[in-house]
Amino acid sequence: MPNSISSPLLSQSDSIESKQPPSLNDTIEQCIGDFSWAQFLQVFLVSLAFLFDAQQTFISIFTDVEPTWHCNTQLEDESCNSFSDICQLSKNSWSWDFPVHTSIISEWGLECASSLVKGLPASSFFMGCLAGGFILATLADSSLGRKNTLLLSCLIMSLSSLLTIFSTNVWIYSVLRFVNGFGRATIGACVIVLSTELVGKKWRGQVGTIGFVCFALGFLSLPAIAYINRGSSWRALYFWTSTPTLLYSILIPFFVRESPRWLFVRGRTEEAVLIVKSIASTNQNISGISFSDLCFERETRNVDHLYSAIKILVEKKWACRRLSAVIVTGFGIGTVYYGMPLGLGNLSFNLYLSVTLNALSELPSSIIIFFIVGKLNRRSSLLGFTILSGICSVMCLMADKVSVMLQIGLELVSFLSACTACGLMLIYTIELFPTCVRNSAVSMYRQAIVLGATISPVLVAAGRKNGFLSFGVFGLLIGICGLFVVSLPETRDRPISDTMDEEEYKFACDNIS
Incomplete structure (x- = not known):
């Protein structure tokens, strides 16, 4: 940490700024500030991983479903009817509506198993996400980088999913679902960080x-x-x-480029320069830039082992405060993001239609983020969406007595607001932390979301008897946790940093300006 940062001379911010050498960010912005087709292709290829990530996250909706059944009327068993407990009937008195191999429940005879056993595969997946987030999170900042971590995650996710086909019982199936969740845990963080680091600040959001x-x-x-x-x-x-997903993983080494920012921070200057030149090949301003004269001091703290990035984040008070606020906010958002779809069965609306409407809410959420990310402040936007989601969630409880349509309308607004807040917070987190620890910070945010997801099923189950324990608690959590964004600095239109010292310098200058 330079002594000048803590010096009283900081009161003369103009003087300090004039002595500050050109940063890595300024040089890269000058080269790749424009959004070229080369950059668009890179961002699109990287973002495709999100498509496969979503499929593995929600695939259990169809594979682990409990199928419908019917009575075998030819046996004339009067004890069998649509209201009967399937576990109290003889095996010959009923049959599945579809072939037994359409679901793991029917194929492995789990219809009378405990809810713990039937829910084990889904729980194993989220436990794998937590484990993978903690173990793999900092690899993208340390030894592997963004590109190779994305490759590793996609390979683990695709191979474990392919091996799941050969499962012979629920226990093997659950283990493979754990591995699947372990692999996909860092995909979202790698995709967002790598995408934003390949473009200038104008297109970052x-x-x-x-x-x-x-x-x-x-x-x-x-x-x-x-x-x-x-x-x-x-x-x-x-x-x-x-x-x-496996085919996509094979393409990553050949077509996806590593983040030049990360390469510069790691001291791999020649590789970084080649990537910057290839991305900015159509930019006429690049001819006037001398990469050999690039004034950049490599991060003095080594980010070489698995948890060094986390250690750096915790050691610095300002970084620890930011990370804590991000984690708390992410936890509140995660409970609603995953809890709302799970709790749809507690509402009076048609389940299949409501699930479809919730899935469709992801698209307008992305459109909203696209148009507001460059125009509105991060803090005020997040505060507004989290509070709106909380209010609508609580109002779902009262709307049931007024109108079913009003109830589902409030639920959709709450879920849409939570989706938008989730995406905005992801972009905000990228801007809050420098390149050397950015992927780790984003991964911790995603871990907080998954942690919120782990308690959502419990709240949904409790909400079947008392509605406030589901939608009421959802609303309070996201509303209260969302207030923590007030403690974070505003980052809209602010250049992102590459080292902890650079971010600390900017933070100090902002405080005295």
């Missing part, structure tokens, strides 16, 4: 929405794949979702 759109399309593609394969084995869904 907008390119992030490309990933959100891909995630929404991945979510919406699942019903189509499931409908085409209706009556087929649940294994077909894993095959048709894992195979494209």
Whole structure:
């Protein structure tokens, strides 16, 4: 940390700024500030990983569903009717409406198993996400980089999904779902960070929405794949979702470029310069830039081992405060983002239609982010969306007595606001932390969202008897947790930093200006 940052001379900010050498950010902005077709292609290729990520996240909706059944009327068993407990009937008195291999529940005879066993695969997936986030999160900032971490995550996710086809019981299936969640844990962070680091600040917020759109399309593609394969084995869904992901993983080493910012920070200047030149090949201003004279001091703190980036974030008070606020806000958003779709069964509206409407909400959320990210402040936008989501969630409880349409309308507004807040907070987190620890910080934010997801099913189950314990608690959590963004600095139109010292310098100058 330079002594000048803590010096009283900071009161003369103009004097200090005049002595500050040209930063890495200024040089890269001058080269790749324009949004060229080369950059668009890179962002699009990277963002495609979000599509496959969404498919693996929500695939259990169809593979782990409890199928419908009917009574075998030819046996004339009067004890069998649509209101009967299937576990109290003899095996010969009823049959599944579809072939037994359409779901793991029917194929492995889990219809009378405990809710813990039937929910084990889904729980294993989210536990894998938590484990993968903590173990793989900092690899993108340390040894592997953004590109190789994305490759590793996609490979683990696709191979584990492909191996799931050969599961013979719920225990093996759950283990493979854990591995699947472990692999996909860092995909979102790698996609957003790599996309934004390949473009200038003018397009930083907008390119992030490309990933959100891909995630929404991945979510919406699942019903189509499931409908085409209706009556087929649940294994077909894993095959048709894992195979494209595996092919995509093979393309990553050949067509996706590493972040030049990360390469510069790691001291791999020659590689970084080649990538910057290839991206900015159509920019006429590049001819006047001398990369050999680039004035950039490599981060003095080594980010070489797995948790060094996290250690750096915790050691610095200002970084720790920011990370804490991001995690708390992410936890509140995560409970609503995952809890709302799970809690739709507690409402009086048609379940299938409400699930479809919630899935479609992802698209307008991306459009909203695209148009407001460059015009509105981060703090005020996030504060508004989290409070709106909280109010509408609580009002869902009272709307049931007025109108079913009003109830589902308030639920959709709450979920749409939570989706928008989730995306905005992701972009905000990218801008709050420098390149050397950015991927780790984004991963911690996503971990907070997953942590919120782990308590959502419990709240939904409790809400079947007392509605306030689901939608009421959802509303309070996102509303209260959203207030923590007030403690964060505003970052709109502010250049992103590459080292901790550079960010600390800017933070000090902002405080005295």
